[in-house]
Amino acid sequence: MMITVSTNPYGDQKPGTSGLRKKVPVFQQKNYAENFIQSIFDSLEGYEGETLVIGGDGRYYNRDVIQKAIKMAAANGFGRVLVGRGGILSTPAASNVIRKYKAFGGIVLSASHNPGGPTEDFGIKYNVGNGGPAPERVTDAIFARTQAIDSYRIADVPDINLDVEGTQHVEDMAVTVIDPVADYAELMESLFDFAAIRALIAGGFRVVFDAMSAVTGPYAKEILEKRLGAPKGSVMNFIPLPDFGGHHPDPNLVHARALYETMMAPDAPDFGAASDGDGDRNLIVGRGIFVTPSDSLAILAANAHLAPGYAQGLAGIARSMPTSGAADRVAEKLGISLYETPTGWKFFGNLLDEGLATICGEESAGTGSNHVREKDGLWAVLLWLNILAARKESALDIVQKHWAAYGRNYYSRHDYEAVDTDAANGLMAALREKLAGLPGKSYGALKVETADDFSYHDPVDKSVSMNQGVRVLFEGGSRVVFRLSGTGTSGATLRVYIERYEPDPARHDLDTQAALADLIAVADEIAEIKTRTGREEPSVVT
Ligand code: VG1
Numbered sequence: 351m352m353i354t355v356s357t358n359p360y361g362d363q364k365p366g367t368s369g370l371r372k373k374v375p376v377f378q379q380k381n382y383a384e385n386f387i388q389s390i391f392d393s394l395e396g397y398e399g400e401t402l403v404i405g406g407d408g409r410y411y412n413r414d415v416i417q418k419a420i421k422m423a424a425a426n427g428f429g430r431v432l433v434g435r436g437g438i439l440s441t442p443a444a445s446n447v448i449r450k451y452k453a454f455g456g457i458v459l460s461a462s463h464n465p466g467g468p469t470e471d472f473g474i475k476y477n478v479g480n481g482g483p484a485p486e487r488v489t490d491a492i493f494a495r496t497q498a499i500d501s502y503r504i505a506d507v508p509d510i511n512l513d514v515e516g517t518q519h520v521e522d523m524a525v526t527v528i529d530p531v532a533d534y535a536e537l538m539e540s541l542f543d544f545a546a547i548r549a550l551i552a553g554g555f556r557v558v559f560d561a562m563s564a565v566t567g568p569y570a571k572e573i574l575e576k577r578l579g580a581p582k583g584s585v586m587n588f589i590p591l592p593d594f595g596g597h598h599p600d601p602n603l604v605h606a607r608a609l610y611e612t613m614m615a616p617d618a619p620d621f622g623a624a625s626d627g628d629g630d631r632n633l634i635v636g637r638g639i640f641v642t643p644s645d646s647l648a649i650l651a652a653n654a655h656l657a658p659g660y661a662q663g664l665a666g667i668a669r670s671m672p673t674s675g676a677a678d679r680v681a682e683k684l685g686i687s688l689y690e691t692p693t694g695w696k697f698f699g700n701l702l703d704e705g706l707a708t709i710c711g712e713e714s715a716g717t718g719s720n721h722v723r724e725k726d727g728l729w730a731v732l733l734w735l736n737i738l739a740a741r742k743e744s745a746l747d748i749v750q751k752h753w754a755a756y757g758r759n760y761y762s763r764h765d766y767e768a769v770d771t772d773a774a775n776g777l778m779a780a781l782r783e784k785l786a787g788l789p790g791k792s793y794g795a796l797k798v799e800t801a802d803d804f805s806y807h808d809p810v811d812k813s814v815s816m817n818q819g820v821r822v823l824f825e826g827g828s829r830v831v832f833r834l835s836g837t838g839t840s841g842a843t844l845r846v847y848i849e850r851y852e853p854d855p856a857r858h859d860l861d862t863q864a865a866l867a868d869l870i871a872v873a874d875e876i877a878e879i880k881t882r883t884g885r886e887e888p889s890v891v892t
């Protein structure tokens with residue numbers, strides 16, 4: 351059945367860092383989700399008879415959009431849909447299913463770490479055949495199509511049963527409901543030394559994992575408790591809830607505070623971790639130590655050879671530009687290349703496909719490897735456990751030894767959320783104007799070395815991505831970076847990334863915010879944050 355769209359409710363806002371994210375009531379407008387899904391299909395070629403993977407993080411409105419997507423896939427000529435039971439597939443699991451079953455692509459329904467519920471966030475992203483987020487040329491085409499779309503195709507059939515595994519039919523298309531966990535768990539077993547981790551846990555090593563009432567619950571239960579023998583209860587908040595229990599499923603020091611406090615207590619377990627709404631982020635806290643995502647990337651890269659899946663060593667490391675330079679020092683020591691990309695996992699796809707990079711990471715708590723084409727929260731947790739099992743040292747010791755060997759990159763991100771959009775755009779524009787005049791300028795003891803607006807030249811497809819964030823580098827390796835979020839759903843979010851390199855082990859135990867205080871003040875002076883946003887303090891400090 352063809353439905354004609356009288357007005358395009360999609361609006362003119364470009365999909366951001368990870369697809370389209372809006373409030374649920376926006377998605378509930380008539381034809382809204384349908385328009386976007388049809389725009390995806392209209393931007394693709396050659397999918398007739400092919401397989402489409404569909405799944406989401408279980409948030410409010412997930413099942414509704416899954417039903418629409420299945421019926422639209424049928425009406426548009428896909429041959430088969432693979433959908434996770436209950437409509438569930440974590441982002442990394444969806445990436446794996448796309449790759450394993452050689453699907454044409456996948457539709458992943460999630461707003462990641464943003465809250466869920468009837469008035470909260472929802473999102474749709476499209477992943478291509480390598481299992482990764484659609485590259486910019488595809489997202490640009492989808493956006494262009496949303497501006498012109500005038501009709502969509504949908505099969506006029508009853509809803510399919512998402513809760514029973516097996517194959518059903520929608521018109522000529524097969525719909526197979528699959529176990530969302532099995533393929534993923536099998537992949538993890540192929541990469542890590544499960545026997546060693548099982549022995550570690552059997553020896554009394556205590557792990558806690560907070561699934562934050564989001565999608566990783568069933569995955570963590572199966573892997574950590576069932577396959578690795580962690581006692582029942584080691585996985586907390588393991589039932590995916592449509593509103594994540596009213597919390598932000600964002601594994602950072604603000605939203606995973608309870609876990610952090612547990613890990614700082616005298617009787618803390620040995621290792622704590624959490625993941626986000628769609629399972630692609632990770633929080634790592636050892637007893638008495640929070641590991642920053644940037645440090646985690648560096649430490650995982652330096653020790654990855656201890657896991658069977660990476661025993662051959664790494665081809666290269668990639669990190670997003672705002673991520674700290676800790677991984678750069680590891681790459682240098684290993685004698686391998688370090689790639690610096692814009693924010694967003696889609697930029698790692700080519701490097702992974704070409705075998706240029708093996709491990710990738712972002713400061714926003716995303717780490718992953720060439721095993722899929724998305725960042726992967728549980729993968730990072732399991733690699734940490736594998737390293738802990740192999741080295742037989744505490745997480746705290748491993749981190750401190752890492753700093754002693756490579757130096758410490760003090761690092762923090764300050765987010766100013768829901769700022770007036772014009773004010774935020776004005777701030778960035780003024781900053782860009784200033785760039786040419788900054789080099790050579792001194793702010794107290796800090797002297798600006800270079801200042802630019804990051805642009806990325808993809809070494810594989812030669813595409814160029816401009817305006818990816820303003821960075822100001824100071825002599826000695828400190829820097830501040832400014833960019834606007836591409837995933838927020840209300841107003842604008844200004845992200846300020848602050849980093850200072852400290853080679854001296856005698857100065858490795860400072861409080862992070864104190865260690866960065868002078869840079870934080872300079873960031874405000876250069877960007878006029880307080881006056882332009884009207885905010886005295888950031889909304890979130892991580
Ligand atoms: C944020 C993070 C970025 C991450 C993106 C998607 O983007 O900074 O590193 O890739 O979210 O993460 P932004 O544009 O808001 O800074 V998630 O877990 O959506 O999949």
Ligand code: CO
Nearest residue numbers: 462463628630
């Ligand atoms: Co996410």
